[in-house]
Amino acid sequence: MKDFWLNLFFPKFCLNCKKEGSFLCYDCFSLIEILNKTYCPYCHPAKPGKTCFSCSETKFLNGLYAATPCSDFIIKKIVSQFKNNYLKELSSVIASIITTHLYLCNISVNESFILSFSPCTLKEKKKIGFDPSEEMAKELSILLKIPLINQFSNKNVFLVKDIFEEKMDKLAEELKKKGAKKVFALTLTRD
């Protein structure tokens, strides 16, 4: 009911084709190139797979699930709307794209997994009005049916962020100190 009134006064338009009804219509969603494989977070694009042997000697992230290539033109529009126009509702669209990526990669997300997120700075949060990664993590928690919690002991952690950045490794190190087993970055895309 609330949605009905919101749509009446603030109709949604597809950010790509401008069709009314949703922020990303079904046709445009299907144009996005969602990846079905992963690459080492640190030596892309050379090595497919999880964090490669040589990188894992000095790094803490066990791998990176980045749902789309950064060259995808619809993804560029989504990121820009999400961060520059503060379109919080896009977090559910982004979560659907990421969930599709995990499905295509054949990951079985079981109860050993929890979600966490790489927070933005307080200054950014004030400016945007919300933390983009936190909103994504909340939506992913619903879609993947795993909790967004701060209990890392013996858990595998999906560390959520809109765009992958290498400093997420520092956070992975902290989570492992708190008892996390494996930590994977989970992002919409990478640079």
Ligand SMILES: [Zn+2]
């Ligand atoms: Zn569209």
Ligand SMILES: [Zn+2]
């Ligand atoms: Zn590597």
